[in-house]
Amino acid sequence: MEIKLRPGDTLWYYSQLFMVPLNLILDSNPSVNPNKLAVSETIQIPGFESQVHQIKQGDTLWKIAGARNISIDSILLLNQQLNPNQLKIGEEILIPNRIVGRFVQGKKKYDYTSLQSDMNRLIKAFPFIKKETIGKSVLGKNLDEIRIGKGKKKVHINASFHANEWITTGILMTFLNDFLLSLTNGTTMRNVRTMPLYQGTDLSLVPMVNPDGVDLVLNGPLEKEKEKIISINEGSSDFTGWKANIRGVDLNNQFPANWEIEKERKEPKAPAPRDYPGDSPLSEPESQVMANIVEKEKFDRLVALHTQGKEFYWGYEGMEPEESRAIAEEFSRVSGYKAIQNVDSHAGYKDWFIQELRKPGFTIELGKGINPLPLSQFNEIYQETTGLFLASLYM
Known part of the structure; x- marks a missing residue:
């Protein structure tokens, strides 16, 4: 105001x-x-x-x-x-x-237009947060970062690396809205005072890493892209299983952390709805943007939101710092999710982050079922993960 x-x-x-x-x-x-x-x-x-x-x-x-x-x-x-x-x-x-009620209605088919509208409303109502466009998608959509807080500890959270995991964006934006309301109204979240978190943390959010893919899953292809996209999708016009960016590259298999291993063993050897790691690491504009922000900001902690499994991964090739274990134990306590240190996977954003900075990184698999998870799970997922979001700031 x-x-x-x-x-x-x-x-x-x-x-x-x-x-x-x-x-x-x-x-x-x-x-x-x-x-x-x-x-x-x-x-x-x-x-x-x-x-x-x-x-x-x-x-x-x-x-x-x-x-x-x-x-x-x-x-x-x-x-x-x-x-x-x-x-x-x-x-x-x-x-x-x-303002005492939410602007964000995350429990819906949360596409790029929904995200832009909600970000603009939140920035107007809570101008102590800042938005910066840090890059563009293949189709020229903004990849936006929201920054909140003035603390020394730099925490990064992202969502919707994978197109059919778009529910993660609505979850993250709902948490942001509730966090902002808590700050201006002097209330707590899960009995946690939020002002010390604001004062102690510099929080970076990229709510939608893959906007082209999310819009494809939710709204279908643009007319000029339709023939090409259907071809990549093996002739099908059903895009509910699509994880990749609009060029058919899996963005979470794009990072130079043993990328060659994933390239060799992944079945798709050409653009596909999922799992194709690209012709080279960081070949896609979206993965380049996400690598650049880490290299620029040197975050102290990274949390990547995915679905599904009600579990999270926190190690990579023994490069994770000792403090990761204590954070993982707290994440598991507040969410009920299973903590898994190592998994036979490479080239992910969390993997590369740990490899490059030797700092705590986490891939969180929200909910359980078949992607895309139904919106009927939204409230349950949000309740499970709110404590995890808070713990990422206070641990």
């Missing part, structure tokens, strides 16, 4: 007026110098939105404020030309409204 600074006001006063932590207001206004505020300067108040109220017979600011449990001055702040003693029936004024 945008407001205009009045003479004598401070950001501390706005923190008290709206009952929003001062650090969130400061982080929502990075270009504002709190010691040199200018009258009429625009200030963003996170966790609020302005709503239009039409004055009715008998309305007073006292009645309006009381009905909404807000202060009269918060109304005056949004309506600085308003004479509170001369309200006119039919006149429209702005009312600050605290």
